[in-house]
Amino acid sequence: MQAPSLDWSIGGYETIAALLLPAAETVVAAAGLKRGDRVVDIGCGTGNAALLAARQGAEVIGVDPALRLIEVAAERAAREGVQASFRQGEAASLPIPDASMDVAISVFGIIFAGDAAAAIAEIDRVLTAPARIVLSAWLPRGAVFEMNAAAAAAVRAAVGAPPPPAFNWNDRDELTRLLQPYGFTLSTEEHELAFTATSARDFLEEQSRDHPLAVAGLGLLAKFGRAERVRSDLLDILEKGNEDATAFRATSRYIVAVAHR
Template sequence: MELDWSLGHYEPTGKLLLPISERVVTMSEPLVGKHIIDLGCGTGNAALLAAERGAVVTGIDPAARLLEVARKRAAERGLQVEFAAGDAASIPVGDGTADLLLSVFAVIFAPDAEAAIAEMTRATAADGLIRLTSWIPGGSMTAINRTAGQFMAEVFGGGESPDPGAATPLAWHDEAALQEAFAAHGFSVELERHSLQLKATSPEEYLEESAQHPMAVSGAQALASRSDGEELQAELHRRLLAAVRDVNEDSAAFQVSNEYAIVTARRSVA
């Protein structure tokens, strides 16, 4: 089942990831007069930054609540940004609309990567760019997601016998895999590696803030449906805290470096 990104409060995560949106938008300048699509815009980080730099921006997201948050932020800044409901498999714009299509930690969660790439390439202008970000395995993000995924598989099943006929998920951080996926649509790919440091006063505080993320809230709701839900939640918290402590780089507080990739795709020269 596809995740409902309207759950919980994505806003704290959005604030943590703002520096990455700033990097991606800055490296894409100049933007004056260009049509930018922010796919999976969430609370609007990249969309607002691009609009501030003179771009004509369309922010697209499947989560109605996040779109409202983004609209409110744009209004507070006096920015003209169009926000619309849509997802990576059905981008509500015409062919060749985007001079630049951005997706900051968004399209990587699309359930059908092949359909998402087909839509992104369709929506991008002949001389346009696609620029997306993806986490590189390691760091607190991987630790939390892997620990939570393993625990949910133990509780609800599904983790021990994967369907041998199921397609392997696209490794959005792997340049070779992306080259192959985008080449089918006449695009070539370049990849840069960067690092984001996340900080908190303690591992406990970091985990508490992470509990507001839609993925965490969705998992909590699933566990709450069980008669032993409280015990399961306590055990999951114990395991997550151990995982976060294990990757902590600051013995006096909390700090962790998360590696990520900035992927740029453009049409190949014939």
């Protein structure tokens, strides 16, 4: 099992999950679920997509490495009277028996798997013969993407780490090469999601306080005395990319990939 590099339990991911809810709705709609479909939500976080799928009558298991987040997801399900179960695990090591799921969904979750090939092999193991995979992945453009890329580069520069060997989950050809050997046929669609706040500064404040990647990254940069400089660079990126003259709005684009077999 490849250990996840960051525990997303830190910070206040709930705030970020609320911003991503429209993407969960898009992914679940694209999955075309039927009552009784057995669905695994990989990287389920606080359960946005898992709960939507369960409300459509699917039998859902949400899997995430972050223990606090799956506890939040389970509490949400109980509070909202929705049947879904949540288990700790990660994409390349799913706590699920062989050939027991009809659909795998992932809303910006599997994109954090360290080894894409291992994750897809594992998904293949838990899926039945006719099956579908529906996932979302950010496209590399827009102010929020640029902010995250700059922050990640600053962290790597501080600790002297090389760029990570990334699989491009947003690239149709790369996804096709990954999925074809398992008998999947792929289609992709582009969607957009607007991040809004009262100002670019407020958006940065919210992200710095709540987004687990930002909390971890800025904490590390602070140890190198670089956090304030990087925050100022990030604010500059957000202000330049701001689409709203009186507040803050930045549109991010993402793909939803639907694979059938």
